[in-house]
Each structure stands twice: as structure tokens, then as C-alpha cells.
Amino acid sequence: xxxxxxxxxxxxxxxxxxxxxxxxxxxxxxxVLHGIDLTIERGEIFGFLGHNGAGKTTAMNVLTTLLVPxxxxxxxxxxxxxxxxxxxxxxxxxxxxxxxLYGHLTAAENLEFFARLSGLRHxxxxxTETLDxxxxxxxxxxxxxxxxxxxxxxxxxxxxxxxxxxxxFLDEPTAGLDPLGVRQLRRTILSLNADLGMTVFMNTxxxxxxxxxxxxxxxxxxxxxxxxxxxxxxxxxxxxEASLEDIYVRMDAVPT
Amino acid sequence: xxxxxxxxRAAARSRVLVTLTAVLVLTTIASVYIGAVDYRSxxxxxxxYLDAARAGGITQVxxxxxALLSLLRGAVEYLEIIGAVIAITxxxxxxxxxxxxxxxxxxxxxxxxxxxxxxxxxxxxxxxxTTLVTAVxxxxxxxxxxxxxxxxGGAEIVKLLLTFAASITYLMVFWALGLLVTARSRVAxxxxxxxxxxxxxxVLILPQIGDTLDADNQxxxxxxxxxxxxxxxxDLVVSHFGAYETVRTDIEEASFAKHYERFAFALTDVxxxxxxxxxxxxxxxxxxxxxxxxxxSLALGYGVLWAFRRTAPLPEGAP
Amino acid sequence: xxxxxxxxxxxxxxxxxIFLAVLxxxxxxxxxxxxxxxxxxxxxxxxxxxxxxxxxxxxxPAPPDPLxxxxxxxxxxxxxxxxxxxxxxxxxxxxxxxxADEQAEGIGRVIFTRPVSRTxFLFGKVVxxxxxxxxxxxxxxxxxxxxxxxxxxxxxSAAELGRLGLFYGxxxxxxxxxxxxxxxxxxxxxxxxxxxxxxxxxWMVLTFAVPQFTSGLRPTxxxxxxxxxxxxxxxxxxxxxxxxxxxxxEQYKQAAAQILETGTAEPWSDTGRRVLPxxxxxxxxxxxxxxxxxxxxFSTGPSGD
Numbered sequence: 103x104x105x106x107x108x109x110x111x112x113x114x115x116x117x118x119x120x121x122x123x124x125x126x127x128x129x130x131x132x133x134v135l136h137g138i139d140l141t142i143e144r145g146e147i148f149g150f151l152g153h154n155g156a157g158k159t160t161a162m163n164v165l166t167t168l169l170v171p172x173x174x175x176x177x178x179x180x181x182x183x184x185x186x187x188x189x190x191x192x193x194x195x196x197x198x199x200x201x202x203l204y205g206h207l208t209a210a211e212n213l214e215f216f217a218r219l220s221g222l223r224h225x226x227x228x229x230t231e232t233l234d235x236x237x238x239x240x241x242x243x244x245x246x247x248x249x250x251x252x253x254x255x256x257x258x259x260x261x262x263x264x265x266x267x268x269x270x271f272l273d274e275p276t277a278g279l280d281p282l283g284v285r286q287l288r289r290t291i292l293s294l295n296a297d298l299g300m301t302v303f304m305n306t307x308x309x310x311x312x313x314x315x316x317x318x319x320x321x322x323x324x325x326x327x328x329x330x331x332x333x334x335x336x337x338x339x340x341x342x343e344a345s346l347e348d349i350y351v352r353m354d355a356v357p358t
Numbered sequence: 359x360x361x362x363x364x365x366x367r368a369a370a371r372s373r374v375l376v377t378l379t380a381v382l383v384l385t386t387i388a389s390v391y392i393g394a395v396d397y398r399s400x401x402x403x404x405x406x407y408l409d410a411a412r413a414g415g416i417t418q419v420x421x422x423x424x425a426l427l428s429l430l431r432g433a434v435e436y437l438e439i440i441g442a443v444i445a446i447t448x449x450x451x452x453x454x455x456x457x458x459x460x461x462x463x464x465x466x467x468x469x470x471x472x473x474x475x476x477x478x479x480x481x482x483x484x485x486x487x488t489t490l491v492t493a494v495x496x497x498x499x500x501x502x503x504x505x506x507x508x509x510x511g512g513a514e515i516v517k518l519l520l521t522f523a524a525s526i527t528y529l530m531v532f533w534a535l536g537l538l539v540t541a542r543s544r545v546a547x548x549x550x551x552x553x554x555x556x557x558x559x560x561v562l563i564l565p566q567i568g569d570t571l572d573a574d575n576q577x578x579x580x581x582x583x584x585x586x587x588x589x590x591x592x593d594l595v596v597s598h599f600g601a602y603e604t605v606r607t608d609i610e611e612a613s614f615a616k617h618y619e620r621f622a623f624a625l626t627d628v629x630x631x632x633x634x635x636x637x638x639x640x641x642x643x644x645x646x647x648x649x650x651x652x653x654x655s656l657a658l659g660y661g662v663l664w665a666f667r668r669t670a671p672l673p674e675g676a677p
Numbered sequence: 678x679x680x681x682x683x684x685x686x687x688x689x690x691x692x693x694x695i696f697l698a699v700l701x702x703x704x705x706x707x708x709x710x711x712x713x714x715x716x717x718x719x720x721x722x723x724x725x726x727x728x729x730x731x732x733x734x735x736x737x738p739a740p741p742d743p744l745x746x747x748x749x750x751x752x753x754x755x756x757x758x759x760x761x762x763x764x765x766x767x768x769x770x771x772x773x774x775x776x777a778d779e780q781a782e783g784i785g786r787v788i789f790t791r792p793v794s795r796t797x798f799l800f801g802k803v804v805x806x807x808x809x810x811x812x813x814x815x816x817x818x819x820x821x822x823x824x825x826x827x828x829x830x831x832x833x834s835a836a837e838l839g840r841l842g843l844f845y846g847x848x849x850x851x852x853x854x855x856x857x858x859x860x861x862x863x864x865x866x867x868x869x870x871x872x873x874x875x876x877x878x879x880w881m882v883l884t885f886a887v888p889q890f891t892s893g894l895r896p897t898x899x900x901x902x903x904x905x906x907x908x909x910x911x912x913x914x915x916x917x918x919x920x921x922x923x924x925x926x927e928q929y930k931q932a933a934a935q936i937l938e939t940g941t942a943e944p945w946s947d948t949g950r951r952v953l954p955x956x957x958x959x960x961x962x963x964x965x966x967x968x969x970x971x972x973x974x975f976s977t978g979p980s981g982d
Contacts, residue, residue: 166790168976188792196790200978202782206692218681219791261787374874381878385886435896440881447874454870547869551770562762570713570755581721585728585740595727
């Protein structure tokens with residue numbers, strides 16, 4: 103007699119981001135990433151910290167398929183960033199540092215263009231919906247050349263989330279923003295994470311924001327990942343340090 | 359002097375400037391080479407004629423039909439076209455470099471007046487232009503000597519030096535134009551495009567219109583030759599086109615490049631009608647062109663000074 | 678996806694006013710060419726009449742008419758100078774601007790993190806640039822026809838219109854080559870200004886230096902639609918003449934002269950052969966552009982002027 107039908111086996115959901123032995127050297131031969139292993143689960147807001155020139159942006163460029171690494175592998179939402187580029191790019195959004203779009207086009211025209219590039223069937227509806235969600239509907243018909251840094255940043259985020267990506271990459275998102283802009287950004291990140299389940303990977307120097315927004319952090323030092331853990335575990339591990347800034351300074355000062 | 363040295367060093371490190379200079383020198387060498395090869399055979403023919411005349415006891419010999427300096431025509435034309443672009447580029451870089459590195463506020467915070475800034479920049483540019491024209495002149499003269507088997511000497515040296523000075527003046531005017539237009543533009547690259555547009559009009563379009571409208575250029579070999587007219591008959595025909603010729607020459611006169619070209623061609627014997635003129639006669643004949651070159655130089659020079667006085671350290675909203 | 682990129686590029690060029698500026702310049706150029714053609718024709722006719730009168734007064738026979746039976750399209754002979762001179766520079770600017778923002782403003786970072794390949798993206802840009810150049814040349818064609826009607830007092834015949842169409846088709850290919858050169862130099866350099874200057878350098882070499890090496894044509898001589906034949910008997914030209922067929926500007930001018938009937942008549946097969954180096958250059962530069970785009974590092978931020 104046959105036994106009970108076993109329950110269907112659902113494959114495990116892969117992590118949002120996986121790096122295995124990631125290396126990268128530029129054309130001049132200088133290696134900026136020295137074999138990084140990193141796993142970020144879905145739904146996390148990950149703060150990637152490190153001194154200037156540590157390799158944070160390079161790692162992000164690999165994950166967003168802009169660079170092909172010279173060694174190791176990078177997987178985003180379960181797909182390889184090199185061999186399955188199209189699958190990865192359908193599932194990610196990217197806000198680069200000092201974002202600039204087409205200055206002679208309006209915000210709506212810019213977003214519609216990027217929506218089409220992302221393969222959205224109804225680009226105009228997606229643009230309207232996204233601008234409303236980000237409370238930036240009043241910027242739609244203005245040309246980007248007239249925008250302040252904060253306004254450009256909001257449209258930059260809009261283009262990154264138009265297609266509701268699974269993973270959102272933010273490179274120095276608070277650079278050049280006034281305190282109000284920083285607060286607005288913080289709220290946006292938290293709501294994207296809460297409402298849409300977006301995993302967020304954020305390069306930043308703003309430790310105060312990391313403390314308020316991130317769930318986990320990683321610290322890169324001269325191309326090596328020297329630390330990765332949740333914010334909670336980090337503050338428990340360093341009880342003598344008054345703030346995340348003090349913890350980071352202590353970690354970053356460790357020579358490699 | 360510190361500013362001039364800084365300007366010179368920065369320009370010498372610019373890959374584009376170095377590449378354009380290499381293009382200029384190579385095209386000059388090639389153009390002079392082409393002429394020098396032909397010149398060498400004609401020189402040999404003339405020498406043979408002289409030897410034969412001497413051997414035959416003939417003392418009255420025809421003067422040499424050769425004009426060594428006329429082989430520099432290509433060099434002058436390339437300086438006129440490519441040299442002007444290099445000069446504009448240098449003027450543009452003088453501004454964009456300080457904007458990109460945001461060093462103009464730092465310079466302004468020093469005890470340096472706008473006049474001194476302008477003079478330092480101009481001196482540095484003068485150094486670059488002198489280097490450039492010297493490279494072209496040396497390459498050309500060596501080519502003439504080695505390939506043409508005839509070395510520049512005597513009165514030709516003086517004419518060459520005057521052409522050299524005129525060439526530097528010509529290039530400095532375009533440097534000033536590049537700097538002025540770029541300084542007045544919000545985005546430096548737009549200024550460069552505008553300056554190059556002006557170059558196109560001044561160096562190529564206005565002279566082209568003037569040449570195209572020249573009645574004698576309407577058929578290959580010359581219209582008046584095709585009509586079998588001698589010089590007095592040609593002058594008689596031309597006298598009926600007074601207004602036409604006035605408009606045509608006015609169009610040409612509007613081009614600074616044309617004045618430089620006329621002056622240089624007269625000094626380098628490119629224009630046959632000036633061969634045999636003494637230096638004094640040449641300078642007198644070309645006083646109109648000399649005058650225009652002085653006027654343009656002073657006007658653009660003042661423009662540079664005005665640009666340094668008026669330019670804000672950081673243009674509003676500029677990248 | 679190609680259509681999306683092409684449409685955006687077309688809007689961008691128009692919105693930067695470059696389209697209008699280039700259109701205005703090319704139309705001004707066409708009108709100027711027509712005016713100069715009429716002026717030169719008119720001048721020669723007047724000079725000839727005057728010469729006949731003067732010679733008759735001196736008891737000499739009338740000289741041969743230097744113009745002979747000048748074909749109507751010769752009115753536009755200056756266009757064959759303005760297209761490689763001004764048109765090519767404008768095409769470089771159009772090509773440059775089509776890729777400059779992605780490079781200089783760092784917009785490539787936002788584009789290539791989307792599911793669009795570089796080849797597709799570049800193809801869209803080339804389609805847009807080609808369409809812009811075609812639209813501008815079409816407007817120039819209309820202006821040329823209007824000039825011919827005004828000066829000759831009659832509408833050009835079907836054969837003449839065919840020749841004009843052929844001339845503009847050839848010019849479109851020529852301008853497309855320089856637009857591609859404008860794109861190549863953006864990809865090969867990091868800064869806007871360097872890209873523009875590099876393209877300008879290539880233009881100077883192709884327009885002035887190469888014709889001098891292969892045909893002895895001096896730089897200012899190539900500005901006149903009517904040029905003296907240059908003595909090329911030296912061994913130097915014996916060697917360089919082999920490269921003459923690769924001199925795209927010379928081949929363009931001679932093919933244009935044949936089409937407009939302003940040059941020495943030659944079989945159409947010879948004229949067709951002159952177009953081959955241009956087509957070859959287009960393919961070569963096109964492939965180079967694609968190769969550079971695939972290898973280009975778009976991950977860097979704004980690079981400025």
C-alpha cells in the first residue's frame with residue numbers, strides 16, 4: 103500500500119546577495135577586493151561600511167553587473183551576476199552616487215524611458231504610481247537641469263524602484279542631502295522595505311543613519327571584509343563603545 | 359612667472375594637445391617634403407644650366423625661378439587650420455582646468471590681481487605657442503635643407519622670423535578667443551563648441567566664400583587665362599566689377615585668418631607678385647594686413663583681461 | 678528596445694536644440710551654396726560678355742565660352758565642399774552628443790543595470806542619429822530644389838531630381854561616418870572635450886592631410902569646388918596614389934562631382950567604385966563603435982568636461 107503523499111518540496115528561497123571569494127583587480131593590476139565572502143538574506147537592510155577606497159563601490163558595481171569580477175562569484179536573488187545578467191538586472195534597482203539623469207528631459211520623461219528599458223508594460227502608470235508613492239508628483243513635469251541635489255536624489259530613487267525590484271542598491275544615498283532630505287530618505291528606505299519587502303544594500307559613511315535604518319552591517323577594510331553581523335549583535339559585542347561610530351572607528355583602525 | 363610656468367606644464371601634459379601638435383608637425387613635414395623633392399630636381403636643373411652657361415662663357419644668366427620659402431606654403435596653411443584649433447584648445451583648457459579642479463577661488467584668494475592672472479596665463483600660452491611654431495619651423499627648415507638641398511640663409515632668415523612672429527600672433531589671438539568664449543559659457547564644453555564654430559567661420563568659411571566669389575577662380579586654370587586675356591585686358595574687365603570686388607574683399611577682410619595668410623604668403627614668396635620685393639616694400643604692401651592683425655591682437659588681449667576681471671570664481675550651477 | 682532608445686535619443690537631440698541648430702546651419706549652408714553658385718555663374722557670364730566686348734573693340738576674336746553648357750545642378754557645386762567641411766563637423770557634434778551624457782554624466786550606470794544590452798543600446802543611438810541626419814538632409818534637399826527653381830526659373834527634371842537624390846544619399850552616408858567617429862571618440866576618451874577634440878583631429882586628417890598626401894591637394898585648395906589639377910609626377914605620389922582610393926573625402930567629392938555633373942565625366946561603374954571605401958569605412962567604424970561600447974567601463978560617475 104502506498105504511503106501518504108509527501109508534501110511538495112518547495113525549493114529554498116535563495117539569499118538576496120551571495121558573494122563567494124569575490125576578487126577584483128583593475129586594468130592597472132591593483133587588486134581592490136581580496137576574496138570576499140558575504141551573504142545577505144532577503145528583507146534585510148544592509149549597511150556596507152568602510153574607509154574611502156576600501157572597495158565598497160567596486161563590490162556594488164559587480165553586484166549590479168556593471169563590472170565583471172576577476173575572481174570568485176556574485177549572485178543576486180539567486181542568479182549569477184555575470185552569466186545570468188538579464189535575470190539579475192530585472193530584479194535589482196540601483197541608485198548610484200551623485201546620480202544624474204538627462205537634464206533636458208522632465209522627471210516623468212526620464213522615468214518613462216527607464217521604465218521602458220526595464221521592460222514595464224505600462225510605463226506611464228508605473229511612473230505616476232511611483233512618484234505618488236515617493237510624494238514627488240509635483241516634480242513630474244520639471245526638467246532635471248533645474249533640480250537641486252535633493253530633488254535629483256528623489257527622482258534617482260524613483261528610477262531605481264519603478265519596476266519594484268527585489269534588491270535595491272544605494273551608493274552613498276545621503277551625500278549632499280540636507281537633514282530634511284536625509285530624514286525623507288530614511289523613511290523611504292524603511293517603507294520600501296516594510297511595504298514591498300525590498301532588500302536594501304547601502305554603501306554609506308553616515309553611521310547615524312546606519313544605526314537608525316540598517317538591520318545588519320558589514321565593514322570592508324582595504325578590500326577585505328573584516329566584520330559582518332546584525333546591529334543588535336554588534337552593539338552587544340561592543341558594550342563599551344558609546345555609538346556605532348565609536349565601534350566602527352575601532353574596527354576600521356585594525357590594520358590588515 | 360609662476361602662473362606662466364603652471365600654464366606651460368599643464369598644457370605639456372595634455373594628451374590631446376600633444377597629439378594635435380604631433381599631427382601638425384607630421385603634416386607639415388609631409389607637405390614640405392612633397393615640395394622639397396620637386397624643388398631638389400628643379401634646383402639641380404638650374405644648377406646644370408648655370409654650369410653650362412659658365413662653361414659657355416655666358417655671363418648674363420636668368421635669375422633662379424625657384425623660391426625656397428614658398429615651399430613652406432603647406433606649413434603656413436596647416437598652422438592656419440590645425441594650429442588655430444590647438445590654440446583654441448589651449449584657451450579652453452586654461453579655463454576648464456581651473457573650473458574642474460576648482461582652483462580659481464584659491465588663486466583669487468592669493469595676492470594676485472586679475473591683470474596678473476591674465477598676464478601669467480598669456481605668458482604660459484605664449485611659451486606653448488612659441489614651442490609649437492618653433493617645432494614646425496625647425497622641422498620645415500631641416501626638411502628644406504636635407505631633402506631640398508637648399509638651406510635658408512641671408513634675407514630669407516629675416517622673412518622667416520617675421521613669418522614666425524606673425525604665426526605666434528595668429529595663434530595667440532585664437533588662444534584668447536578660446537579662453538574668452540569658454541569663460542563666458544556656463545558649461546565649458548559648450549564654450550569649446552562655440553569657439554570651434556567661430557574657428558570654422560573665420561578660418562574656413564569666410565575665406566572660402568571670398569575664394570569662391572573670386573572671378574578668376576571660377577574655372578580650372580583661371581578664368582582670365584581661359585578667356586585669353588593679358589594683364590591690361592584683365593584689369594579692364596575687373597574694373598567693371600568694382601562693387602562686386604569690394605563686397606568680395608570685404609568678406610575676406612572680415613577673416614583674421616585671411617590677413618595672416620596674405621602676410622605670410624607675401625613674406626614666404628608664395629605670391630609670385632611679391633618676389634623680388636625688398637623687406638621694406640613688402641611691409642608697406644602688407645600694412646593693411648599688419649594693421650588688422652594688431653587690431654585683433656589688442657582687442658582679444660583686452661577681452662582676456664576683461665574675462666579674468668569679470669569671471670566669477672565658480673560659475674553658477676556649473677559642473 | 679531599440680525603438681525606445683532611438684525615440685529617447687531623438688527627443689534628447691531635439692530638446693538640446695542641437696537638432697534645430699544643425700538644421701539651421703545646414704539650411705543656411707545649402708542656401709549659401711545656391712547663392713554662391715548663382716553668383717559665380719552670373720560673374721563668369723558678365724566677365725565673358727565684357728571680355729567679348731573689349732576684345733571686339735580691339736579687333737580680336739571672341740574667346741571660347743569657358744562655361745560651355747553648364748548643367749543646372751552645377752549651381753550646387755559648393756555643397757560638395759560644404760558637406761565634408763561643415764556637414765561632417767555637425768555630424769561629429771550630433772554623434773558626440775548622442776553618447777556624451779551616458780559617459781560624462783555617469784548615466785550609463787543607471788542604464789546598464791537594466792536588462793538592456795550594450796549592442797542594443799548602441800544600435801538605438803545609431804538609428805536615431807541616422808534618422809536625424811536624414812531628416813536634416815531632406816530639408817536641405819527641399820531648399821536645394823527651391824534654389825534651382827528660383828535661379829533656373831524651372832522645376833528640375835526627373836533625371837535631375839534623381840541625381841540630387843543620389844547626391845544626398847551619398848552625403849548621408851558620408852555624414853553618418855563622421856557621426857560614428859563622434860561616438861567612437863566619446864567611448865575612447867573619458868572627458869567630453871577630449872572626445873570632441875579627438876574627433877576634430879580625425880576630421881582634419883581625413884579632410885586635409887590625407888588628400889595632400891595622396892593627391893598633392895593643398896588644404897586651402899580643397900575649399901574650392903573648382904581646383905587646379907595638381908602635378909603628381911613625383912615618385913612620392915607614385916607610392917601614395919595607391920592610397921587615393923581609400924581617401925574618403927576625395928572619393929566623396931569626385932563621386933559628388935560626377936553626380937552633379939560638375940566634374941569630368943566618367944562611367945557610373947567608376948563612380949560606384951568610389952563609394953566602396955566609404956561603405957567600408959562605415960562598416961569598420963561601426964564595428965569599432967560596437968566593440969568599444971561592449972568593453973567600455975560605464976561604472977564610473979560623472980567625469981565632467
